[in-house]
Amino acid sequence: MRRFDRRSFLLAASAALAAPRLWARPSFAAYPFTLGVASGAPLPDGVVLWTRLAPDPLNGGGLPPAAIEVRWEVADDEGFRRIVRSGTALAEPQHAHSVHIEVSGLAPARWYWYRFISGDAVSTTGRTRTAPAAGAAVDRLRFAFASCQQYEQGFYAAHRHLAAEDLDLVVFLGDYIYESSWGSRHVRKHEGPEPTTLEQYRNRYACYKSDADLQRSHAAFPWLVTWDDHEVDNDYANDRSEDLDPDFLARRAAAYRAYWEHMPLRRSAMPDGPHMQLYGRHDFGGLARFHVLDDRQYRDHQVCPRSGRGGSNVVDDQRCPSRLEPQRTLLGREQEDWLYAGFSGSKARWNIVAQQLLMAQTDRKPGPERQFWSDGWDGYPGARARLLQAIAVRKPANPVVIGGDVHFSCVTDLKVDFDDPNAPVVATEFCGTSITSQGPVQARLDALRPEHPHVRFANSEKRGYAVLDLTERRCLAQLRVLDSEKAADSPISTLAAFVVEDGRPGAETV
Structure with a gap:
């Protein structure tokens, strides 16, 4: 077993202090998805999904210096009856509480709908589309x-x-x-x-x-x-x-x-x-x-x-x-x-x-x-x-x-x-x-x-x-x-x- 000496302890403590604390159950004073949602960089099997938590967007965002859990969902229908991909990510203060989700495992050349959830807040719904398969015939x-x-x-x-x-x-x-x-x-x-x-x-x-x-x-x-x-x-x-x-x-x-x-x-x-x-x-x-x-x-x-x-x-x-x-x-x-x-x-x-x-x-x-x-x-x-x-x-x-x-x-x-x-x-x-x-x-x-x-x-x-x-x-x-x-x-x-x-x-x- 490795000896945990004073130097190791100090390094670990410093890392812990540097890492943002987790706000596990956020309760926002105002709606946090004020900047909407976006998607981009489509591939045949995936796409990037984006949002940022910012209840006070014009004044630095209005959130504490803590990481906040954000759930994301991707569905093949607008009503989210068939969710095909989902997960959680941390919106971290060093990135202005933005999240960039690199979704994979989707089908090529088709529409999907997506949204984000944090605490009791749900974002607006976005729509995105994957690229066609590599080399595939595309009519338009x-x-x-x-x-x-x-x-x-x-x-x-x-x-x-x-x-x-x-x-x-x-x-x-x-x-x-x-x-x-x-x-x-x-x-x-x-x-x-x-x-x-x-x-x-x-x-x-x-x-x-x-x-x-x-x-x-x-x-x-x-x-x-x-x-x-x-x-x-x-x-x-x-x-x-x-x-x-x-x-x-x-x-x-x-x-x-x-x-x-x-x-x-x-x-x-x-x-x-x-x-x-x-x-x-x-x-x-x-x-x-x-x-x-x-x-x-x-x-x-x-x-x-x-x-x-x-x-x-x-x-x-x-x-x-x-x-x-x-x-x-x-x-x-x-x-x-x-x-x-x-x-x-x-x-x-x-x-x-x-x-x-x-x-x-x-x-x-x-x-x-x-x-x-x-x-x-x-x-x-x-x-x-x-x-x-x-x-x-x-x-x-x-x-x-x-x-x-x-x-x-x-x-x-x-x-x-x-x-x-x-x-x-x-x-x-x-x-x-x-x-x-x-x-x-x-x-x-x-x-x-x-x-x-x-x-x-x-x-x-x-x-x-x-x-x-x-x-x-x-x-x-x-x-x-x-x-x-x-x-x-x-x-x-x-x-x-x-x-x-x-x-x-x-x-x-x-």
């Missing part, structure tokens, strides 16, 4: 993609309509929260000042996730998620913030942790300080592969920023020749290599590159002189050319790039060389408008259109999301827009529709 896949939902600039009527769509999946492409207050005609306010600490980021997520329409959207479908800049700080690049904060990595660590705590992500994505593995592949039978990218964590710094600042700028190549340096990277070389290997190995009929930005070249100055925005792909033209060349050479079937960030709907032809009018189209791009965030003036886009023959559509006047309907023969894209994001009960309509035929890159108007 319908998904929506969305981004950029500045809370103050509009109501989430788009999410209310999105929840009512006939979909299998939602892909969110970043700017889920905004750290800053900006824009005009606010309809509501953030819960506090710009976040920089873990508790402040948690409160900001709680502010957004308290919205009932966003909760409906999460509860209706599984989500795939990635981030852009506003989940941390506007225009940040790798380890550099817009205001050159010397402690930026500590802020990034807090923001990454809060992101993981509030998204339906696997434990393998849990951040290690300021580092987090977010990019990944998601297959849906033989019909579609999603290559979900991270364009912030590994990128080179933006070229030629304003004096004394980091972040973006509008630059021209005479004053800023470093924009054209071919080795510059937006994704980081490791992620680039991973992506290109995914192109080579894909057997899917459609290859969806889910990333944050407008990929097509956009000259921002009418006339013979040219200017480019340094934060987007135009700030990294060598990296963009490598990606599009990889598509041209490795030939994944039917590549479709989806993006956001710019707050306007845009449909483009993607080419390795945008300056050559005879260069072949290698991929199709659909860049979605924002959920709420205000867009640029339409007249500005109209003035630029004649010099951008690869742009087939551009509209900045409406907020909303996009729906893509995939079959083996075609991809149908519908740009769904609100009458006004300033009205909580705004109706929705289809602004435009496009089709991409199997084997023919480039979208045509329906």
